[in-house]
Amino acid sequence: MITLASPAKVNLFLRVLGKRTDGYHELVSLFQTISLKDIITIEKAEQDQLSCSDPSVPTDQTNTVAKALAAFRKRSHDSTSFRIHLTKQIPHGAGLGGGSSNAATVLFGVNALSSAPLSGQDLLQAALEVGSDVPFFLSTGTALCKGRGEIIEEMTPLNEEPLHIVMPSFTLSTPRVYNLFQAAKCRERSYPQKGSDIEAENYPCFNDLEGPAFEIAPLLRDYKSFFLSQGYDRVFMTGSGSALVVMGSKEPLLPPGCRHFPARFISRAPATWYHTESAS
Numbered sequence: 001m002i003t004l005a006s007p008a009k010v011n012l013f014l015r016v017l018g019k020r021t022d023g024y025h026e027l028v029s030l031f032q033t034i035s036l037k038d039i040i041t042i043e044k045a046e047q048d049q050l051s052c053s054d055p056s057v058p059t060d061q062t063n064t065v066a067k068a069l070a071a072f073r074k075r076s077h078d079s080t081s082f083r084i085h086l087t088k089q090i091p092h093g094a095g096l097g098g099g100s101s102n103a104a105t106v107l108f109g110v111n112a113l114s115s116a117p118l119s120g121q122d123l124l125q126a127a128l129e130v131g132s133d134v135p136f137f138l139s140t141g142t143a144l145c146k147g148r149g150e151i152i153e154e155m156t157p158l159n160e161e162p163l164h165i166v167m168p169s170f171t172l173s174t175p176r177v178y179n180l181f182q183a184a185k186c187r188e189r190s191y192p193q194k195g196s197d198i199e200a201e202n203y204p205c206f207n208d209l210e211g212p213a214f215e216i217a218p219l220l221r222d223y224k225s226f227f228l229s230q231g232y233d234r235v236f237m238t239g240s241g242s243a244l245v246v247m248g249s250k251e252p253l254l255p256p257g258c259r260h261f262p263a264r265f266i267s268r269a270p271a272t273w274y275h276t277e278s279a280s
């Protein structure tokens with residue numbers, strides 16, 4: 001049996017360039033893994049069995065882990081069955097990529113337990129089949145991502161920064177947020193075009209999806225203003241929301257009903273996976 005950490009991500013900046021003919025949006029985003037994590041155990045078994053500590057997460061074929069197993073088998077032609085258990089701590093519908101991270105972690109784990117039939121490139125293709133955010137989680141933790149998110153420029157780790165994830169009592173649907181995105185309503189901002197242009201201690205923090213997300217959930221705009229009024233200068237939504245990121249070490253005062261997760265940036269060494277103890 002192996003036990004692996006499955007970390008959340010934040011999008012430190014997320015620029016949406018426009019809608020493509022295939023329905024997806026073209027992005028440029030600085031992705032970073034953080035210490036908030038799920039724990040996944042994987043072992044070989046007589047038949048597939050998926051269980052989860054959170055009863056609100058489906059354990060059928062719609063679970064990203066089941067999709068990852070199917071994508072692995074399609075390429076490896078290996079029919080070994082696995083018992084997989086997810087201990088969830090990452091809130092879902094949050095823009096923290098929890099389901100995507102679980103899928104990448106399982107791709108890494110079953111490939112390792114099966115003596116690595118898939119190459120790194122095969123794993124990336126299997127990952128993209130599951131979702132746009134999944135390939136990033138096969139990186140070492142800091143990357144400038146383009147395209148749907150699958151064109152990954154790995155970077156050296158950024159400076160350690162404490163942050164706070166604030167999770168409202170409501171979630172947001174990724175397709176719904178993208179559907180409301182209007183490029184014309186977005187403020188033009190300059191952003192680094194290459195990973196090598198990004199400084200470890202100085203990078204922009206913004207999210208072009210805040211406009212549509214705040215339209216769906218106006219409370220989120222009030223929450224952002226509330227944190228800015230407490231003196232934080234970097235407050236932004238991650239992914240398609242609904243979680244907000246508040247950068248800084250001081251613990252923020254929370255609006256009623258919100259949950260709070262202190263976190264920090266993490267990375268992994270190539271050829272290993274995220275350690276279960278490397279997260280808070």
Ligand SMILES: C[C@](O)(CO)[C@H](O)COP(=O)(O)OP(=O)(O)OC[C@H]1O[C@@H](n2ccc(N)nc2=O)[C@H](O)[C@@H]1O
Nearest residue numbers: 011023024025100131132133134148174175178239240
């Ligand atoms: C918002 C982010 O989390 C930023 O990292 C991602 O772009 C979302 O990635 P994800 O959750 O893996 O999304 P997917 O499962 O691939 O796509 C769900 C839906 O989101 C929309 N979608 C997603 C990614 C993208 N680049 N453009 C899109 O328009 C599409 O409507 C798609 O049908």
Ligand SMILES: Nc1ncnc2c1ncn2[C@@H]1O[C@H](COP(=O)(O)OP(=O)(O)OP(=O)(O)O)[C@@H](O)[C@H]1O
Nearest residue numbers: 063064092093094095096097098099100102174239
């Ligand atoms: N392994 C999984 N973990 C969490 N949710 C899952 C998983 N598999 C399927 N889901 C479903 O996917 C939905 C979105 O979960 P996820 O954690 O990926 O959201 P998210 O934080 O919005 O992610 P993203 O940033 O990738 O859009 C959940 O509401 C849940 O029903």
